[in-house]
Amino acid sequence: MSFYQDYNDKLAIEQWNTFERGAYRTIKVTPLSPALGAEIEGVDLRQETAPEQLAEIRQAITENLVLVFRDQKIAAEDHKRFARYFGTLHRHLLAGNSTLSARSQDPEILAWKTGRSSRYTAGDAWHNDVSCDPEPIWGSFLRVTRMPEIGGGDTAFTNLHLAYESLSDPIKRLLDGLTAIHDGRQAWTAGYGAEPDPGQTFPASEHPVVARHPFSGRKFLFVNPAFTSHVVQLTRAESDALLQLLFRHVEKHLAFQAHIHWTPDTLIFWDNWATQHHAIWDYYPFERWGERVSASLGFPPQQA
Numbered sequence: 001m002s003f004y005q006d007y008n009d010k011l012a013i014e015q016w017n018t019f020e021r022g023a024y025r026t027i028k029v030t031p032l033s034p035a036l037g038a039e040i041e042g043v044d045l046r047q048e049t050a051p052e053q054l055a056e057i058r059q060a061i062t063e064n065l066v067l068v069f070r071d072q073k074i075a076a077e078d079h080k081r082f083a084r085y086f087g088t089l090h091r092h093l094l095a096g097n098s099t100l101s102a103r104s105q106d107p108e109i110l111a112w113k114t115g116r117s118s119r120y121t122a123g124d125a126w127h128n129d130v131s132c133d134p135e136p137i138w139g140s141f142l143r144v145t146r147m148p149e150i151g152g153g154d155t156a157f158t159n160l161h162l163a164y165e166s167l168s169d170p171i172k173r174l175l176d177g178l179t180a181i182h183d184g185r186q187a188w189t190a191g192y193g194a195e196p197d198p199g200q201t202f203p204a205s206e207h208p209v210v211a212r213h214p215f216s217g218r219k220f221l222f223v224n225p226a227f228t229s230h231v232v233q234l235t236r237a238e239s240d241a242l243l244q245l246l247f248r249h250v251e252k253h254l255a256f257q258a259h260i261h262w263t264p265d266t267l268i269f270w271d272n273w274a275t276q277h278h279a280i281w282d283y284y285p286f287e288r289w290g291e292r293v294s295a296s297l298g299f300p301p302q303q304a
């Protein structure tokens, strides 16, 4: 925080911390930190979810961005049914790719295993999942199916509404109307050494640098170091400098972030537009396995 002047960083946090939250009747919502994250009780993910409860879960994700459901002993079909309430299930290109250590038989489930022989772990950098898609997934639903015996393996999240709102007004004006390319080859080929399987290409898409969330109307910053290669309207030098400023802005502000701790049979549902996340690989050489299902809204983030 700035200590000698009220820049927007302080105002952004004040606004986020004091906006009026709704009341809940069918679920219990316990916030985990001021920036983001809430534990949700009163939901059984093995069952179909009633419309009133779904509406409250939608309200809770808009207000908290990351929802944590504990003690949910669910099967893959439960996982997929719950995600399907929030959009069209996404088929990840890497779900069947030979570079990933846990090839899934189901294209709607992205499975991974991190262990002693892993060269990398999935998501070991700040990112939005698959932002290179023409319609980047909005909801991600992750289960950890094997926890490291030593503990650790938390996931860090950051709030991109706060990231945008905390920028100074001249920088906000600069970002208005800019678009950026998000390139799957940057994240997966340069990052993981994954090549497309025969007949595949990794997508690259153009998205607004600042977008407006369709549910809350709030703006959010939408560039990430894993996928975003350049800003279309700027020279290479200008684009590199601006993206570095924005990436650093997101990663350095601990006040926008929270670490979410996994326990057995936890499912975490996050808003993949308005948050970035970062897997924490602090448990090597112990193993951690997971399965992700994701839902698309059927449209990309809209220019703010």
Ligand SMILES: [Fe+2]
Pocket: 122, 123, 127, 128, 129, 277
């Ligand atoms: Fe991820």
